[in-house]
């Protein structure tokens with residue numbers, strides 16, 4: 531098992547902008563890359579004044595193209611270090627902290643943080659779930675409110691699906707209606723799987739959709755019924771909420787999905803956290 535990347539390892543790998551750019555170049559084109567224009571292999575070299583590589587024939591390639599660094603004036607070293615910071619904390623990195631550590635403005639730090647969260651979601655992907663799964667909704671932000679929020683409350687709803695012993699997947703949804711929840715299950719959980727939920731009525735429809743369904747009645751303080759419980763997902767919710775509360779004062783609806791993506795990525799790599807950085811810098 532590879533060891534955790536220390537800060538010394540990090541700076542040895544990415545000492546300057548050219549090293550970061552070279553990493554992107556190797557990742558995207560590699561040493562055996564034939565020039566798209568003249569067809570000659572292995573002739574590309576870094577241009578002195580631009581973040582680009584050139585072939586002897588004069589053809590340029592831009593390793594930052596189509597990455598989150600594309601339109602950024604922030605040096606690549608700062609980006610890579612920010613990614614490193616995200617992989618060395620359990621509870622996420624507030625923009626304020628990035629601002630301080632990188633010496634960039636708050637809006638820049640904020641934008642970087644959200645692009646990195648999106649990148650975590652992209653890297654994590656959306657594997658399909660199966661076997662024994664749990665599904666549950668939770669409410670984030672807004673004023674305290676008991677029960678299911680209806681119209682007029684400002685709580686946001688996140689829907690979660692989790693394969694026991696496997697991955698978690700979340701979606702920010704408009705409400706807890708059948709139409710808002712069940713299509714996500716149909717899209718992401720294999721038919722024939724077993725799904726444990728709480729007593730919320732919309733889940734009663736699951737057997738008709740081809741799933742084994744079992745519910746526990748939280749309103750009657752029933753937490754486990756045979757193999758059925760939603761404890762794994764409850765554990766994920768409490769980590770997500772604790773982290774959001776601890777790290778971020780306020781989370782707007784616009785950005786909630788990014789926070790969820792970040793914590794999905796963390797959860798899904800929970801057995802090999804030392805792989806987080808590597809996975810992130812290998813997926814551009």
Ligand SMILES: [Zn+2]
Pocket residue numbers: 565566567568569570585586587588589
């Ligand atoms: Zn060429």
